[in-house]
Amino acid sequence: MAKNNSNYGSDLRKILWIWAVISIIVDVLFWFLVGPHMAPGRLTETAKNDQMDLNILMICALPVIVGVWTYWGWSLTHWGAKQNGPEPIGGPAARSNLKVQTWWIASSSVLVLALAIFGTLALIMDHGSGGGEGPNPVWMPDGPVTQVETAALNGTATWSPGKILPVQVIGQQWKFTYRYPTFGGFETQQLILPANTTIVFNVTSLDVIHSFWAYQLGVKADANPGVNDVAFTETKGTGNFEVRCSELCGIWHGAMYNSGAVVSQSTFQQWATSTQAATAANTALLPKFAWTYTPDANGAAGGYYPDGNLTPYSSVQVYGAKQS
Amino acid sequence: MTISAERPTEVAASVAPPASKTPWTQRPGWMSQHLGTAMVAALLGYLLGHWFGNYVSANYPYIANSGQNNIANTLGLTGMVLGWLLGIGALNYPLAKLVGKDAPAESEVEGWSKYFRYSTNHKVVGLQYVVGVILFMFTGGLLAMAIRTELLNPTTHVFGPGTYAEIVSEHGTVMMMMATSIIVGPLGNYLVPLMIGSRRMAFPRIEAFSFWVFVAGYMVIFSALPYGGFTTGWTGYAPLQTQNGPGMISYLLGFAVIGLGMMAAGFNIAVTIINYRAPGMTWSRVPIFVWSMLATASLLTLATPVLFSAGLFGLLDKTVQTAFYVGEHGGSSYLWENLFWFFGHPEVYIMALPGFGIAAELLPVFTRKPLFAYKVAASGMIGVALLSFFVWQHHLFQSGINPDMRPLFMLTTEMISLPTGFIYLVGLGTMYRAKIRWELPMLFVMALFFNFLIGGVTGVFLSDVPVNVTVHGGFFVLSHFHYTIMGGLLFAFMAGLYYWLPKMTGRMMNKSIGKVHFWMMFVFFNLTFFPMFIIGLLGQPRRVFTYASNLQGLNDFASISAFLLGTSFLVFAWNLVYSLWINPVKAPANPWDSLGLEWQTASPVPAHNFDRIPVILTDPYHYSEPGAPALADFGGGAGASTSAASTESNPA
Structure with missing residues (x-):
């Protein structure tokens, strides 16, 4: 037994050295080779920050995985019954080790707390990181967001390059449409955004819960009926992006996607102005711009209750009035 | 001193009235x-x-x-x-x-x-549960095969979109229902009394009830298919729930019925562990598997009522036109989300803790070392159980509810990785300088540690709100929870079956077939689900039947691996049939040289488990310790069955 107990920690020290070396190599390789290509890309400031958060988490996670796998590898090669290692020892020495336990608990606690603090700071500094903050967002980007939102609701908002752009995202089974309150509240199935602009997404639904996931923008917000879920992003350069529904919303959930584009500010203004003019007749039929809309009995989600008056869904039917 | 010592030997006979004629329950056979x-x-x-x-x-x-x-x-x-x-x-x-x-x-x-x-015999109920959960698992697995078939091609469809949504929903619900009971039911019911030195469970009728109501839940949830299915996924979010057709009734009632069984099983096991420990079995001598059962049983007892009520609210909405979840009439879809996940997150640990328990219980046997940091392991399990009630909103980070609570739920969720990490401390410490016997159960335990590491670490990614924006609702989260539930719990279940079936059936499982089963399951599990992390990071949402064409390669790879993973379960089924019926090999009394109390009763286990209630003298982890005290006094004086304590660690 004495032979076993002498230098009992030698294996552990070797494992720790191997771990440290492999961890550094893996982290460096990841950071430079994989990191720049991680989701969700760098189309917007939000996406760029989300990518950075993901990469930092990976940098923390890889050594943990490497550590356990190194230990596993060592056990496979050194501690099998077929290897001629020393006999295992029982008794108090093998039952607990205050130093090891303290180190384990302390280091994992420090790592976890550091990650929680980092995540919180990233969340706050990045204005909710593109996640849906509900009707009363607490972390807003710089600028008169509240005034712009109020003006949008009152129909007095306008947009010119450099200003904040509010956009409403309306989910319904099974498509997303977008309303631009700063351009007369027209509604379109194309999501076109100006570059270098702070965007305020006001996400709502007409029927069931959808989730607005603009992948390359780094934005995801649930579309709840009767709720205005607000999310922010700051576009940078131009580029295309995909929008998918990421909350199961019925049988055609898989087909609920479209694509959008970030274009230059002047192109955007041109597009928005011409679309506003082209869709003016349709816009006149739409309900007044509001944060949420209540479907009527004939609307997309109408007829929850079998009241004997069910009519088929009509694509030209207005979808309701402003919720009081 | 616990109650068991004063228990009468006769358990059921004393309540039978002196009948003038044979009551119908006592008639033989089919009558x-x-x-x-x-x-x-x-x-x-x-x-x-x-x-x-x-x-x-x-x-x-x-x-x-x-x-x-x-x-x-x-x-x-x-x-x-x-x-x-x-x-x-x-x-x-x-x-x-x-x-x-x-x-x-x-x-x-x-x-x-x-x-x-x-049957009110816990050993019969345990084996009934083995068959029950395997039935659940195989039907759920077939649905998974159907899902992967549909995803072979982004545009050519095998199923219609409605059928596909029903398959996905049914798969999720069935597997979740199965996973709540997969270890608590078969191994918990069978082994807890044997491990704590009791002759019975505290409430044998409630125990039998929990099994038969579990089977009834299986029938109810499968009745959704002839009713036209439901398209909400296993989460059943309103208003889609309200909008759904008659299949939704089966979902809501199914969860309520299964919930009854979960509450009954949890209550029974918790009471048994607290009150029926043999004399001398103090809390520091309780086997670690029993600790995990206690933590799980507490979660089952405390979390399931929320699901039960949520299901009943939904049923009332569907039947008598209440509006718990109907926004237009004053209800809220957030109510369902919160109730569901208030149950749903403890549920996650209902599905994780038993796996930890099995891993920690088996490690000392196959390393021939005492369990490292026993108290840390036990407190970790209780810690996980407690914390699991304070993390549910991380499922709703993008739902639009109170954003100012997000840092708190990010913190609690990341904190839960601390007690979860204890199981790795225990595992690594126990393996240190051991002589590991790479038997089948040990292979499965090692696979659990391998898989759960990936599952656990990706869980921290999901808990980080900024990263959650990218990964929520996509294949990343899908892969994450398959790594924890299937990679953790299911591998632990297999470890437990290979380890304890010799005790339960008296027959050894075939090692060669078992090795084929293990390697197929382990390799193809990882090849199925690891690519899904990448698929998710590349932007594929869950539960879709169409996806971007550039993801077809990865999806096909995952699908083909999934079919081979499915095949590994056929190998397992073949091993069961082969080892139990075709070519049965009688199991030795203690095939793994375990010190556990469950191996020290006679084989097959007598109806009342122990001829005399043992008096426990120490904990069951005195491996490689010459001169260690005997585990228990079985009436023949201390030391009667201690031979394994100090014997050679390598029987091969």
């Missing part, structure tokens, strides 16, 4: 109550309930002149469950007590037919 009578009574119950529902609510058909409405369906399925319980004999006792009579004793039929009856 008494069994699976057949349960099925007949379930059918009659369904017809009666359905008729009654139509009688009282004929004006509410959901399709004109169909004679079908939600009330009739709900009452029909409820009647089916009641008929099932009545037919199997679960209600004999409560009904007799209701009218002030003594209940007839439960059937004491011996032989194979006892497995088809309402």
